[in-house]
Amino acid sequence: MNFVRAHVLVCTGTGCSSAGAEGIISAFEDQLKKNGLDEEVRVVKTGCLGLCAKGPNVVVYPEGVYYNYVSAEDVPEIVEEHLLKGRPVTRLIHGDAEDASKATNLTDTAFYKDQVRIALRNCGVINPEDIDEYIAYDGYAALAKVLTEMTPQQVIDEIKASGLKGRGGAGFPTGLKWQFAANSPGPVKYACCNADEGDPGAFMDRSVLEGDPHSVLEAMTIAGYAIGATEGYIYVRAEYPIAVERLKKALEQSHEYGFLGKNIFGTDFSFDIGIRLGSGAFVCGEETALMVSIEGKRGEPRCRPPYPAVKGLFGKPTILNNVETYANVCWIINHGAEAYAALGTEGSKGTKVFALGGKINNTGLVEIPMGTPLRQIIEEIGGGVPNGKKFKAVQTGGPSGACIPASQIDVPIDYENLTRIGAMMGSGGMIVLDEDDCMVDIAKFFLQFTVDESCGKCSPCRIGIKRMYDILDRITAGKGTLEDLDTLEELAAHIKGNALCGLGQTAPNPVLSTLKNFKDEYVAHVVEKRCPAGSCKALLNYTIDPAKCKGCSACSRVCPADAISGVVRSPFVIDQSKCIKCGSCMEKCKFGAISKG
């Protein structure tokens, strides 16, 4: 084997792939060959490095130099300067650290330095398509330990002691779930994985599957051993083609190596995993609906109890954990429950992956210990709100979640605190909103989503959410009344109390939390017929300030509705009855004479 003196890691997560990672890989391979370095420098395709906003991302080891916004044209320079002459290309180095000269190493950057990567430990580090690299990073060591040194009950006890809770949304203790399934009698049980990550704004499961698929397969096998299952399914969204591809490859490889199939590690334990593709129904992320969907039917939820641990897939005891939950399991087995429980807070142990999106500089994936204050996530790791705008709120938990207002920015993020302030962890999507976002409109956006995705089985969800949506639609059109606000609360209470499954029970949350924290915005829409954020089109009026207008006519020329008229060199006026509120005039005006409100 050749001595490899440097590794070039190219992120091939979804973000970087679409930004041109493939071209960069082939450029590196060409250039290395051209410079005679192809024997001593290896190019590795990795999973997501996290900082999707600045992709394509490349890391060069042994130094750990972190390059952003790399293009294929930059590759010759990196090869010649850095790999041949040993001088990192400073203009491409990620520069968010306080002292840019020191930020040559990935782990020194403000984005990474406070992160503790457990679930994402291998993402961006190994080639997800190569089982040998996974093994080199302790892969399948946990499974070996479990099968040869531990009893199923010891495995469950270890998971219980770690304090791991389900990372998919509800936060149910994982060890307890396993215990229930283990206690259920019967020769046939299933250990399944929920990879139907449907919450808009969350993509941590996608990144784990794309960056470290073996860690999920290994953990599922461990779960199977713990509860006494011999079979499992992983239900993954068809919208994630790269993840599906890598999972299939990983399954093949682990069969080949004997980590799946009959008599794993020469023991009498056998386990196998099948892949099932979702077909685009959000409700299938709900556990009973997911199982009905694996059974090949319309994914409508069932009543609970009986819980899946007693009667689940094909009527047999089943556990269902989400991808991120599984991604923690092998680490816990390898490092011990104590090490895991040492991280986080009293009631929420370990780390949590968040997907930062929306109005924030460093969009991407971050993994931090539970209890990290929101302020640190937004301002330090996330790099703040772009364009000098004011931070307004962060939306967590997708359509089931809530908006945390700026006044709560110092709250430490864990399950208990989020519940206390009326929000929820959800799957970990965090959409940052700034002063231009209308909270009524955001609530309407989420209700539109749940209206579309309601399966229609129970009426509180099917009819109730639609009525709530209609009311919000009225309010954003300037036709709401104060009475509507009371009706919203009343409907919300009924739906929360009576809907069949989690989708319906949590659907009113975005409305309730915005009503609670941003009531003044609702009132402004209803009473003053005004949208304070300037986002609801029906309530906007564009006006020209005669004192600032120079009469250049630029606005009237760009107006698609011929709504602006005037005489050159004297102030122009907008005819409100013709104005379609597109905002083109405001963008065009060089004198800042046009305002909206």
Place this chain on the structure above:
Amino acid sequence: MPNTKTVVPYSGTPEQEAQLKAVIAEYKDVPGGTMPVMQQAQEIFGYLPEEVQIMIAEGMGIPLEEVYGISTFYSLYNLNPKGQYKITVCLGTACYVKGYQAILDKIVARLGCPVGSISKDGKYSVDATRCVGACGLAPVMMVNDDVYGRMTPDQVDDVLAKYK
């Protein structure tokens, strides 16, 4: 447009039908095999007209009603064909706050086919899709499997120009 009725006549070839038969044979005895068969049927034919649904129902030995029920429940099954270039705009939250509406409007205006429809020449179809998980690149549009991130309305023409 409700996805409940096929309006494009069936034009499957014997080869496609043979392919489907092979898939059905593979999954006939697999528990929960109906969905994988339907997913592959859609890959083979591009959509699931009534004729294909009947083949699946008869092949799998289940009522047609069940196949139709599944195909109208899940958003990935199409009862009508998609364009040669399938254009989708992500409707996720991150894309929403970063302004996907302007992107979608521009595409619809350029191609003249409303969301959920196919252009007259069958070349383009425009759809809004659920979060594709590329939130770091919001707003995002896709043409077939190619992802375009950090879109602005001005870039729409450049992207569409690649698919003639």
